[in-house]
Amino acid sequence: MNRFFRSINIRELLRPLGQLTLFSLASAAALSIIVLVLALILDQTIIGQTLTEKLNVSLYTYTLINLPQVVLDGLTIGFVYAAIALGYTMVYGVLEFINFAHSEIFAVGAFVGVEILIALDQSGILKSASLGMAYVFLIFAILAGMAAAGALAVTVERVAYRPLRGAPRLVPLISAIGVSFLLQDVIRLVEGLTTGDFNRIFPTFGNFDKRITFGQLVLGSTNLNFGVSIKSLIVIISAVLMLVGLNYLVNATRIGKAIRAVAQDRPTASLMGINVNRIISITFLVGGLLGGAAGVLYALKFTRIDAFVGFMPGLKAFAAAVLGGIGNLTGALLGGIVLGMLETFAGSYLGAFTMGAAGSEYKDIFAFCILIFVLIFRPQGLMGENVGQKA
Amino acid sequence: MFKNLSTVFSLFVAASMTLATCGMASAADAKAIKIATQSPLSGDQSVVGVDIKRGAELALEQLGKPLADMGFKVDLAPFDDQANPDTGVANAKRIVSDPAILAVVGHYNSGVQIPSSEVYHTSGLANVSPANTNPKVTTRGYMEVNRIVGRDDVQGVVGADFAIGLGLKSVFVIHDKTAYGQGIAEFFKKRAEEKGLKVLGFEGTEEKANFDSLLSPILAGNPNLVYFGGMYSQAAVLFKQARERGFTGTFLSDDGFDSSDATKIAGQTLVDGGGSYYSTVSGPASVYAGTAKFIADFKAKFNSDPQPFAAQGYDSMAISLKAIENAAKANGNATPSREAVAKAIRELKDFVGITGTFTFNNIGDPTVGKYFVIKVNSADPAKWSENAVVETLDIAPPQQ
Numbered sequence: 001m002n003r004f005f006r007s008i009n010i011r012e013l014l015r016p017l018g019q020l021t022l023f024s025l026a027s028a029a030a031l032s033i034i035v036l037v038l039a040l041i042l043d044q045t046i047i048g049q050t051l052t053e054k055l056n057v058s059l060y061t062y063t064l065i066n067l068p069q070v071v072l073d074g075l076t077i078g079f080v081y082a083a084i085a086l087g088y089t090m091v092y093g094v095l096e097f098i099n100f101a102h103s104e105i106f107a108v109g110a111f112v113g114v115e116i117l118i119a120l121d122q123s124g125i126l127k128s129a130s131l132g133m134a135y136v137f138l139i140f141a142i143l144a145g146m147a148a149a150g151a152l153a154v155t156v157e158r159v160a161y162r163p164l165r166g167a168p169r170l171v172p173l174i175s176a177i178g179v180s181f182l183l184q185d186v187i188r189l190v191e192g193l194t195t196g197d198f199n200r201i202f203p204t205f206g207n208f209d210k211r212i213t214f215g216q217l218v219l220g221s222t223n224l225n226f227g228v229s230i231k232s233l234i235v236i237i238s239a240v241l242m243l244v245g246l247n248y249l250v251n252a253t254r255i256g257k258a259i260r261a262v263a264q265d266r267p268t269a270s271l272m273g274i275n276v277n278r279i280i281s282i283t284f285l286v287g288g289l290l291g292g293a294a295g296v297l298y299a300l301k302f303t304r305i306d307a308f309v310g311f312m313p314g315l316k317a318f319a320a321a322v323l324g325g326i327g328n329l330t331g332a333l334l335g336g337i338v339l340g341m342l343e344t345f346a347g348s349y350l351g352a353f354t355m356g357a358a359g360s361e362y363k364d365i366f367a368f369c370i371l372i373f374v375l376i377f378r379p380q381g382l383m384g385e386n387v388g389q390k391a
Numbered sequence: 392m393f394k395n396l397s398t399v400f401s402l403f404v405a406a407s408m409t410l411a412t413c414g415m416a417s418a419a420d421a422k423a424i425k426i427a428t429q430s431p432l433s434g435d436q437s438v439v440g441v442d443i444k445r446g447a448e449l450a451l452e453q454l455g456k457p458l459a460d461m462g463f464k465v466d467l468a469p470f471d472d473q474a475n476p477d478t479g480v481a482n483a484k485r486i487v488s489d490p491a492i493l494a495v496v497g498h499y500n501s502g503v504q505i506p507s508s509e510v511y512h513t514s515g516l517a518n519v520s521p522a523n524t525n526p527k528v529t530t531r532g533y534m535e536v537n538r539i540v541g542r543d544d545v546q547g548v549v550g551a552d553f554a555i556g557l558g559l560k561s562v563f564v565i566h567d568k569t570a571y572g573q574g575i576a577e578f579f580k581k582r583a584e585e586k587g588l589k590v591l592g593f594e595g596t597e598e599k600a601n602f603d604s605l606l607s608p609i610l611a612g613n614p615n616l617v618y619f620g621g622m623y624s625q626a627a628v629l630f631k632q633a634r635e636r637g638f639t640g641t642f643l644s645d646d647g648f649d650s651s652d653a654t655k656i657a658g659q660t661l662v663d664g665g666g667s668y669y670s671t672v673s674g675p676a677s678v679y680a681g682t683a684k685f686i687a688d689f690k691a692k693f694n695s696d697p698q699p700f701a702a703q704g705y706d707s708m709a710i711s712l713k714a715i716e717n718a719a720k721a722n723g724n725a726t727p728s729r730e731a732v733a734k735a736i737r738e739l740k741d742f743v744g745i746t747g748t749f750t751f752n753n754i755g756d757p758t759v760g761k762y763f764v765i766k767v768n769s770a771d772p773a774k775w776s777e778n779a780v781v782e783t784l785d786i787a788p789p790q791q
Binding site: 192 | 595
């Protein structure tokens with residue numbers, strides 16, 4: 001037992017935790033300073049006056065009071081993006097191509113998890129479940145979603161990518177886009193034939209919808225409840241666990257060493273006795289497991305899923321991976337958190353800063369503009385250069 | 392491998408071409424008439440779209456006899472517009488190129504009906520709309536386009552007046568950026584501002600899942616009411632998340648909210664706090680005097696309760712059939728022209744349908760539109776049809 005503990009590399013467990021905390025705090029601080037400075041500048045202008053007229057608070061107070069909630073919301077979605085982005089980045093690190101079908105692998109994970117819960121709900125088990133059992137069912141659904149998505153990812157690699165491995169780089173990319181469309185319509189077909197429903201709804205059970213209130217903040221004539229719903233906490237905690245686990249797998253185990261070796265130089269790794277095909281399958285498996293779990297968590301947080309649910313989160317997670325430096329695990333974490341934060345900040349404050357002319361509907365512009373700027377001035381991504389090796 | 396693939400592909404092409412020619416051939420039969428339906432038969436709005444088609448199907452089955460006696464063979468040609476303007480227009484082009492089609496019952500979404508009816512207009516093909524409420528549907532003044540429901544400029548006003556009647560003081564208005572949702576939200580906002588209901592914000596969103604960042608400005612203003620112009624699939628998710636964030640006020644939406652899936656998504660959160668209401672041009676089938684038999688027949692045939700607008704689908708088909716019959720009689724029992732059918736629809740006086748008595752004015756609006764405000768009573772999706780009608784209004788369309 002003692003030897004087992006000694007064999008655990010504590011440093012590799014703590015390092016990602018430190019990174020996550022650092023990235024979260026840094027991006028929250030940077031964005032908070034930006035919006036607060038903006039608020040101070042705009043406070044005395046017509047923009048501030050309009051807000052004061054409407055809500056009876058100054059723009060600066062409005063910004064400050066809303067900040068904690070905005071940061072928390074940004075973190076939640078940021079961790080989801082990070083978990084999906086890792087799937088893109090792992091595959092890119094090993095094969096140097098972008099697995100556009102990853103967004104559908106995410107969707108399949110979400111569907112499997114939700115369908116299991118709906119089946120349990122219809123048989124009445126969920127309603128009578130105690131709180132502890134509710135968590136057991138949720139974990140079971142997440143594991144099932146992971147298993148299905150992982151198996152699918154490995155299958156897709158075997159069927160659609162491996163035969164094309166020697167082909168020019170555009171070929172597997174097009175194959176990936178094809179698989180993506182195919183999977184979307186297969187989900188739609190299966191759902192259409194079996195349930196006839198387009199929307200699938202995450203059943204209400206357990207205490208996930210409850211909200212823990214930390215306190216009330218006074219904003220003009222209203223009180224804002226600052227708090228976090230239990231499901232957001234579940235999303236954050238599960239995402240952190242997965243990210244730490246993945247980091248450990250890649251950086252502190254034999255399999256991880258093999259993955260890194262294959263990423264650095266495939267032929268040489270093969271000469272050293274590494275079964276390259278097996279390692280690539282494992283890479284897809286791990287990416288799929290993360291994507292599937294993220295899918296179920298996404299459904300838990302946002303309730304409604306459909307066959308196209310993977311598209312937007314997939315696109316944003318891809319942007320996050322590129323932002324952080326594709327092929328770099330730490331970069332994917334950073335990219336996901338930054339993108340989630342940025343999007344939530346933009347969505348929450350854009351309305352107040354533009355007198356309602358441009359509301360939260362334009363939040364995605366900011367996320368993708370930053371992506372363009374990063375690509376212009378740092379084409380390798382934020383973390384692209386710091387680490388010599390991929391994956 | 393590639394050789395096989397290309398064989399399969401060419402087989403596909405050959406098969407689809409055969410199908411296409413078959414379609415052309417059947418149109419040649421002189422006494423064969425088709426009435427098309429266009430509604431979303433797939434996708435997230437198919438719950439309602441399929442029942443519009445089913446309503447029309449039932450009407451054709453029950454009311455097709457007079458035409459059959461005159462020697463016509465009337466068929467239904469259902470098209471799936473996928474709630475998508477591009478698909479609707481593409482279908483419309485196929486519809487107008489089939490000479491056997493004499494009328495279109497159609498469209499659930501105004502955003503789809505408006506561009507599609509431009510195509511119908513080019514060939515004078517009559518269109519009876521069971522559900523489209525955007526004013527522009529009729530205000531273009533096309534001879535062919537009619538609807539049997541009310542209008543958004545009235546529906547938005549009904550919603551705003553109702554909110555003021557509840558004693559609410561402030562509102563945050565959100566819409567889905569479609570012709571329908573944004574249109575109705577703008578009419579709501581205009582009326583609300585005129586009547587002293589404070590509008591704290593007006594925003595459009597295409598977001599379907601993560602409303603966190605939209606909710607921050609909403610909750611900061613602490614409005615009494617959140618109004619959503621658009622469809623239930625967005626509205627219900629937004630309402631649920633707002634309630635979870637601590638919003639205790641009232642929700643109000645439009646007839647796009649009228650689907651039992653809304654409570655499937657949002658459940659108890661709709662009933663909590665200030666409750667949820669929606670205005671609609673189509674009451675639950677049970678509020679109309681003539682629909683008892685329709686509900687029974689619908690259940691017997693399709694084994695499910697009719698969704699909103701199924702009865703309107705039935706009536707739209709009934710009007711089309713009657714107009715074709717009148718036009719055919721005027722034409723000596725021969726197949727009438729499309730223009731004659733369009734004209735015959737406008738000439739119908741006090742046509743008794745199951746959802747009302749219809750006479751169309753000079754732009755195709757019914758001379759009296761019915762509007763309802765309905766309260767969500769139960770978190771159980773199975774009890775959606777038991778939602779209470781809290782207000783019923785008969786309002787004539789606004790004069791141009």
